[in-house]
Amino acid sequence: MAKRRANGEGSIRKRPDGRWEGRYTAGRDPETGKTVYKNVLGKTQAEVKAKLKQAIQENTEVDTLKAAQYTVGQWMDIWFENYAKIKVRPSSHQTYRGYIDNHIKPNIGKIPLGKLTTLELQKLYKKLLSKGRVDRIEAKGQPKGLSPKTVRNIHQVISSAMDFARSQKLIAVNPADGCALPKLEHREMKTLLVEQLASFLREAKESGVFEMYYIELATGLRRGELLGLKWEDLNLEQSTLRVQRQVSRINGEVVEAPLKTKNSYRTISLGEDAVGILKEQRKKCGGSEYVFPSPTGGPISPDSVIQMLHRVLKRAGLPKVRFHDLRHTFATVALQNGVDIKTVSGMLGHYSAGFTLDTYAHVTTAAQREAAKTMTSVLSGAL
Numbered sequence: 065m066a067k068r069r070a071n072g073e074g075s076i077r078k079r080p081d082g083r084w085e086g087r088y089t090a091g092r093d094p095e096t097g098k099t100v101y102k103n104v105l106g107k108t109q110a111e112v113k114a115k116l117k118q119a120i121q122e123n124t125e126v127d128t129l130k131a132a133q134y135t136v137g138q139w140m141d142i143w144f145e146n147y148a149k150i151k152v153r154p155s156s157h158q159t160y161r162g163y164i165d166n167h168i169k170p171n172i173g174k175i176p177l178g179k180l181t182t183l184e185l186q187k188l189y190k191k192l193l194s195k196g197r198v199d200r201i202e203a204k205g206q207p208k209g210l211s212p213k214t215v216r217n218i219h220q221v222i223s224s225a226m227d228f229a230r231s232q233k234l235i236a237v238n239p240a241d242g243c244a245l246p247k248l249e250h251r252e253m254k255t256l257l258v259e260q261l262a263s264f265l266r267e268a269k270e271s272g273v274f275e276m277y278y279i280e281l282a283t284g285l286r287r288g289e290l291l292g293l294k295w296e297d298l299n300l301e302q303s304t305l306r307v308q309r310q311v312s313r314i315n316g317e318v319v320e321a322p323l324k325t326k327n328s329y330r331t332i333s334l335g336e337d338a339v340g341i342l343k344e345q346r347k348k349c350g351g352s353e354y355v356f357p358s359p360t361g362g363p364i365s366p367d368s369v370i371q372m373l374h375r376v377l378k379r380a381g382l383p384k385v386r387f388h389d390l391r392h393t394f395a396t397v398a399l400q401n402g403v404d405i406k407t408v409s410g411m412l413g414h415y416s417a418g419f420t421l422d423t424y425a426h427v428t429t430a431a432q433r434e435a436a437k438t439m440t441s442v443l444s445g446a447l
Contacts, residue, residue, distance in 0.1 A: 074116050076109060084109050086116030090123055122236040131234040136180050137173025139234070140164045143225040154322060158314050163218050167192060167210075177229060182239045185222065189215050193246060212246035219245055253426075254385045255393040267380035273372050275345040276356045277390070282338045284394030284412050287387045288312050289328070291364050292320060293355040300342060303334045307413065311363040318365050328413040395420070399427045 074088030083105050090102040104119050106112035134142070141164070148160055171188050172180065196210040210218075223240035230238055256264055261281070268274040280290055288310030297306045307330050312321050323329055334342070345355065352361040358368075370387050377384055391412070398408050409420035 074120060076112055076116065078109075083107060084112040086112040086119070088116060088120050088123065131178045131229075132176065134177040134234065135173060136175045136177055137169040139177050139229055140168055140173070140222075140225055143228050147228050148221075148224070153324065156324070158321070159217075160221055162314070163221050167196060167218055168222060178235055180226075180235075180239050182242055185219070185239055185243050189219065189243070189246065192218065212248050216245050216248070219243060253392050254383070254389045255396045256382065256385065256390070258397060260382055261393075263380045264376065264382060267376050271372070271376050271379070273376065275341050275348075276369075277373070277376070278341055279338060279355075280387075280390050281394055282335060283332050284391045284398075284408075285332075286310065286328075286391065286413070287366055287369060288321070289323070289413075291354075291356060291366060291369065294353045295346065295349075295355060296353070298342060298355070300334075300339050303336070303339050304331050305334060306331050311366065313366055318363055320363065323413075325413070325415060327415045330410065330413050332411055395424055396427050399424055 074086055076084060076086045079085050084107070086104045086106075087101050088103075090100045102119065102123075104112060104115040106115055144160060144164060149157060152160060168188075171191065172184055175184060192210045192215050193212070195208045196215070197208050219240060223238060226235065226238040226240050229235045265274060265278060265281075268277045276290070279285075283290075283305070285293075285307065289307050291311040292309040293305065293307075294309075297308055299305075307323070307328060309320050310323055311318060313319075314321070342355070349355070349357055350361065354361070354363055356364055358364045373387055373390075374384060395408055395412060398411075399405065405421055405424075406417045408424075409417040412420060414420045414423075
């Protein structure tokens with residue numbers, strides 16, 4: 065016979081199979097109005113007593129019947145539409161949607177929301193690191209696993225959605241809390257040396273892509289920003305260009321997208337040579353609105369720009385660098401030649417000069433050493 069406990073504490077009994085069972089009231093079915101009972105099992109009465117206490121406590125904190133209406137996938141959609149779209153900047157909406165549709169829902173989307181565990185998330189992250197990349201044209205030749213940074217970003221999305229679920233009393237704890245995350249890879253910054261730039265630009269001219277790479281080295285634009293430049297953004301009379309959009313590949317399509325931060329929207333001054341090169345480039349564009357158009361007149365695919373870069377570097381006999389390293393080259397050369405950190409930061413579109421200073425600390429440290437040598441030379445005459 066079940067041992068009745070005080071009201072709200074459930075009941076405990078020993079089953080015919082020898083195990084102990086604790087039963088408690090979980091609420092009422094919203095459709096039938098009938099009482100819903102749940103149970104916990106254990107080998108000993110003490111074990112069940114402890115489990116029962118925890119279950120009842122969680123039941124008072126969580127609307128278990130409401131939680132049972134959602135799978136992880138359904139909740140991710142609800143969170144995205146009603147929370148992320150309001151909280152997250154618009155330029156990140158497509159990225160979040162991609163994480164949900166391409167990685168989260170296919171792997172854990174069918175798990176009931178209340179059943180998602182930390183272990184399930186650890187298995188997901190392990191899988192994404194080894195074979196999580198979506199099979200697309202732009203992923204050809206790349207590792208099959210996602211980068212640690214992308215996996216950590218996916219974890220943040222899941223964690224935010226689970227925090228929202230907890231605030232709605234759908235789950236008692238966030239299963240993303242306490243997950244072991246992959247360590248970020250430290251990518252060593254590479255730049256083209258000043259003495260290598262002539263060879264690079266010479267080969268770029270031979271390959272028919274001189275103008276694009278010259279403007280990149282002269283401005284330090286991000287890849288998407290460079291490809292998003294339109295003639296309406298340029299004022300060649302005043303030698304300026306405005307950065308107002310980016311081009312990226314989203315779900316397999318090359319599209320225009322807004323810039324990610326307000327600091328990315330900026331106006332950059334152009335040198336005399338850059339202005340002359342852009343005037344020549346305009347003659348080659350065949351009426352396209354883009355400064356660097358594809359053969360069809362639309363924006364160039366970001367992936368093809370990388371392939372072009374690697375071909376030019378190989379033919380010039382130069383080490384392989386990323387497109388982003390051309391941006392680093394611009395910043396490094398500018399700092400080495402006396403341009404102040406605040407000006408460089410503004411041209412790069414960084415959110416603060418402090419971030420620029422941290423990123424290029426190795427350059428400014430070398431400059432400080434040179435300044436110390438100069439002052440030593442000046443002051444030595446007074447000794």
